[in-house]
Amino acid sequence: MAAYKLVLIRHGESCWNQENRFCGWFDADLSETGEHEAKRGGQALKDAGYEFDICYTSVLKRAIRTLWFVLDSIDQMWLPVHRTWRLNERHYGGLTGLNKAETAAKHGEAQVKIWRRSFDIPPPSMDEGHDFYQSISKDRRYADLTEDQLPSCESLKDTIARALPFWNEEIVPQIKEGKRVLIAAHGNSLRGIVKHLEGMSEEVIMELNLPTGIPIVYELDKNLKPLGPMQFLGDEETVKKAMEAVAAQGKAKK
Amino acid sequence: MTVTALLPPPPPRYSLAGFKTQTGFLLLVLRMSKYKLFLLRHGEGAWNKENRFCSWVDQKLSEDGVKEAQDCGRLLKEQGYKFDLVFTSILSRSIQTAWLVLEAMGQEWVPVVKSWRLNERHYGSLIGLNRAEMALQHGEEKVKLWRRSYDVTPPLIDESHPYFLEIYNDRRYTTCDVPKENLPRAESLKEVLDRLLPYWGSTVVPEIRKGRTVLISAHGNSCRALLKYLEGISDKDIASVTLPTGIPVLLELDENLKPVKPRQLLGDQAKIQAAIKKVEDQGKARPST
Numbered sequence: 001m002a003a004y005k006l007v008l009i010r011h012g013e014s015c016w017n018q019e020n021r022f023c024g025w026f027d028a029d030l031s032e033t034g035e036h037e038a039k040r041g042g043q044a045l046k047d048a049g050y051e052f053d054i055c056y057t058s059v060l061k062r063a064i065r066t067l068w069f070v071l072d073s074i075d076q077m078w079l080p081v082h083r084t085w086r087l088n089e090r091h092y093g094g095l096t097g098l099n100k101a102e103t104a105a106k107h108g109e110a111q112v113k114i115w116r117r118s119f120d121i122p123p124p125s126m127d128e129g130h131d132f133y134q135s136i137s138k139d140r141r142y143a144d145l146t147e148d149q150l151p152s153c154e155s156l157k158d159t160i161a162r163a164l165p166f167w168n169e170e171i172v173p174q175i176k177e178g179k180r181v182l183i184a185a186h187g188n189s190l191r192g193i194v195k196h197l198e199g200m201s202e203e204v205i206m207e208l209n210l211p212t213g214i215p216i217v218y219e220l221d222k223n224l225k226p227l228g229p230m231q232f233l234g235d236e237e238t239v240k241k242a243m244e245a246v247a248a249q250g251k252a253k254k
Numbered sequence: 255m256t257v258t259a260l261l262p263p264p265p266p267r268y269s270l271a272g273f274k275t276q277t278g279f280l281l282l283v284l285r286m287s288k289y290k291l292f293l294l295r296h297g298e299g300a301w302n303k304e305n306r307f308c309s310w311v312d313q314k315l316s317e318d319g320v321k322e323a324q325d326c327g328r329l330l331k332e333q334g335y336k337f338d339l340v341f342t343s344i345l346s347r348s349i350q351t352a353w354l355v356l357e358a359m360g361q362e363w364v365p366v367v368k369s370w371r372l373n374e375r376h377y378g379s380l381i382g383l384n385r386a387e388m389a390l391q392h393g394e395e396k397v398k399l400w401r402r403s404y405d406v407t408p409p410l411i412d413e414s415h416p417y418f419l420e421i422y423n424d425r426r427y428t429t430c431d432v433p434k435e436n437l438p439r440a441e442s443l444k445e446v447l448d449r450l451l452p453y454w455g456s457t458v459v460p461e462i463r464k465g466r467t468v469l470i471s472a473h474g475n476s477c478r479a480l481l482k483y484l485e486g487i488s489d490k491d492i493a494s495v496t497l498p499t500g501i502p503v504l505l506e507l508d509e510n511l512k513p514v515k516p517r518q519l520l521g522d523q524a525k526i527q528a529a530i531k532k533v534e535d536q537g538k539a540r541p542s543t
Contacts, residue, residue, distance in 0.1 A: 027360075051425065053429075059363035060363070061357075061360070061362040061363070064362040064363065065357070065362060068353055072314075072350075075312075075346075077346045077349045077350065078344040078345075078346065078349065078368055078426045080367075080368065081366060082365075083363055083365060140336065141363045
């Protein structure tokens with residue numbers, strides 16, 4: 001019997017996804033497709049009658065707006081929402097803004113493969129000369145971060161290391177108080193939570209790509225251990241496609 | 255001879271205020287603007303269009319109301335304002351307004367804090383009634399009394415009212431800082447201020463004092479109540495204060511949180527006048543078409 005239910009949702013397509021650019025901490029907005037994905041996710045939660053007590057999201061608009069679309073759909077706009085940089089997408093450092101082809105051209109295919117396959121090797125730093133240094137590192141929203149906290153680049157390991165303290169110190173106590181939690185965030189910050197919940201190895205989490213715009217439900221026991229695999233909410237076809245895509249990922253060799 | 259003529263004009267952050275002392279001297283005080291506070295009354299909801307008292311019924315914005323919020327956000331962005339914190343009620347239309355404003359400004363990341371204490375005035379059994387029909391039934395004067403007197407409470411809402419369950423069965427009212435049974439069943443403007451002021455003092459003021467630029471996205475009467483308090487408007491005079499919808503109101507406050515100059519309605523002045531007139535016209539009786 002599930003003591004708790006947790007819902008995660010990864011935001012949908014952003015304008016930069018469309019252009020195949022490394023986004024990271026750049027505050028790209030949702031594309032029209034991404035907005036549609038968020039509304040569809042909200043509708044799935046509405047159809048299933050989900051109620052929440054508290055919501056968490058990052059400080060990037062693509063996740064925040066996804067949450068807003070969902071709250072609008074389920075008529076729970078009045079819920080408290082906590083925004084934190086710790087749920088931000090992974091910081092892609094010097095790769096931010098480059099598209100995949102440019103990246104390969106600049107750094108070589110071999111190096112790109114290392115960054116993609118590695119759990120703990122970060123991309124090059126975003127230094128002061130970078131196009132997006134001012135608009136990201138000096139953005140007002142990060143004014144309260146210490147020098148140690150503000151990243152100039154992150155490996156997946158780094159991302160998880162700064163996301164988990166928030167999960168443990170802020171989110172877990174709320175779940176244990178019986179609050180029904182909704183988290184709207186990004187591929188890599190959510191990977192951190194999933195890896196932790198399921199006790200996944202580094203190799204396994206690296207192969208897992210969470211579907212976008214589809215509510216992901218975990219039923220947890222009183223120790224916050226999942227009672228089963230993650231479940232997807234939506235119409236039959238959407239859910240089937242998502243499950244197949246996730247299953248296929250482990251098999252693909254890049 | 256006026257003393258003011260001898261002084262140079264104060265620099266923009268200062269405002270000159272004059273006080274007559276008991277011995278008849280004109281005492282001039284330089285009041286320094288230390289904090290900026292923004293109030294915003296949300297735009298049109300579906301029921302505003304029908305001229306019905308919406309109050310605690312949870313309506314979302316109409317298409318026009320959405321545009322009003324977006325225009326407001328664009329204006330604030332153009333003028334370069336940066337918010338640190340937004341307060342809203344727990345009614346969807348004020349939250350939706352805040353979200354649209356933040357979106358237009360690219361400031362979606364700014365924290366938004368919600369409380370029932372910023373809710374619209376509770377109109378009791380008048381909720382859902384069309385203003386024009388009410389005026390025809392009870393007379394313009396009685397409706398004016400309920401709407402514009404400071405301390406006359408409208409008749410209480412009870413279980414027989416068509417919107418009673420929609421309001422009091424709503425889960426959000428189990429999350430308030432008072433038990434549901436103690437929430438209002440009707441309010442005068444005075445009673446709105448009575449439940450708003452503790453929140454202002456305990457939660458909003460400390461943020462302002464930290465130097466945070468605050469936006470309060472709320473409703474006609476919760477904004478009016480707060481203005482009455484901040485500006486020291488009398489019980490009589492508050493009746494004639496009308497806040498237009500979708501127009502940001504800027505208050506510049508000194509270190510004691512007293513306004514250093516009259517409130518500023520930001521934006522195109524012709525647009526503002528039209529918005530004020532629109533609200534005032536709603537109060538007049540018109541036969542329903």
